[in-house]
Amino acid sequence: MSEKLSFPAGFLWGGATAANQCEGAYQEDGRGLANVDVVPIGPDRLAIITGRKKMFDFEEGYFYPAQEAIDMYHHFKEDIALFGEMGFKTYRLSIAWSRIFPKGDELEPNEAGLKFYEDLFKECHKYGIEPLVTITHFDCPMHLIKEYGGWRNRKLLEFYERLCRTLFTRYKGLVKYWLTFNEINMLLHAPFMGAGICFEEGENEEEVKFQAAHHELVASSLATKLAHEIDPENKVGCMLAAGQCYPRTCNPEDVWQAMQEDHENFFFIDVQARGEYPNYAKKYWERLGLKLQMTEEDLSLLKEHTVDFISFSYYSSRVAAANPEASEETEGNVFASLKNPYLPSSEWGWQIDPLGLRITLNIIWDRYQKPMFIVENGLGAIDHPDENGYVEDDYRIDYLAAHIKAMRQAINEDGVVLWGYTTWGCIDLVSAGTGEMKKRYGFIYVDRDNEGKGSFKRSKKKSFYWYKDVIASNGACLGD
């Protein structure tokens, strides 16, 4: 086999999900309510996830897709068997914090919740699948939001640390790859989802967001410290919603704007990978007059406990301009961008840019020189199953093939270090952005619709067999 066509030996192929988007069973076995439960499908969703509309409990007249999601809580054995059949080497999933600590501030964990994930991890190992665990994927117990205001409050550090200690101790030997916070930079764009923050009338929103960011960053360092102490085998990563920002033109004003927007996102990873706040951030806070509370001890934790690897999601590149017109914006994404006229778009207006993945990999590698892990990538599309649930999803295969080739080039031709690749929503699940089921990413079709109807039946799509071949040939079957 030509070396150029293959991935490095031991490359971790797999798929990714998040607890709130697939588990359902939101009240089972002592689980507590979380922010992610009370975000409905429909026109109010965006205002709620961005912290502008307060919804702290279920309200009449709304549908909440996370309550049942795809009921993976009761289907996980069947689902992991299907991942095993595809040959997954790794499966990225997240822990629902409120299964482990239902309110978040208890001293003792909920055994039923711990047992659920223990069984799940054991099931993975049956098939030689290494779990890759996101400690928090946009979830925060509601009690911590109502009582403490979410991550704006320093008390969250203590609760998160307890969660981490519990997980690292209990799952020692079962899990060695950990991610501290999913898409940590999303906190700035969707603060209720990213940090359990709902803004109060008249408060300084920037100050609240960056204070919460500081708390999450210190929490991430604490987690890294603990993970290494409890088991030196543990590898801890940060997680960025990535996608290089291109300037709309070569006008230096546009280039400057694109650089500013990249800084907003790299800010988090600069801290997690390099151990200190970048000067551009300190200057920004100074200009805005933000007063952030941080201790010397916080800063030394950040310095001493940087991450082992850098993981990121990649769906698209972005475009920025100094003087954009509102009409040029792409639709349907909390992660705003201008339209790139050179690229096609998905049915949800997300632009498709495989070369952008190679560019993003190179930029991140140049910036940090730490091993990388692509933990989300994929195409959300409308599927048309036949009577057996079979979907001829060539559009999804084309998207993934092009992105896999781009990352193969980044590894084999550019020399970046990439540990693995997990496609997003390897089994159809609820969309984080819109709450829809109709926006599907999976190799496995799930019979469930936007209104909550369907049998939860799983069936294999064409891409299921395709991805199986990709993994079995370690990427070589894709050809040039």
Ligand code: P53
């Ligand atoms: P969906 C946008 C909006 C919300 C979450 O997104 C996002 C993004 C993309 O940058 O991030 C991730 O479901 C997230 C997943 C999510 C996935 O993108 O809106 O980590 O939870 O499902 C895809 O199509």
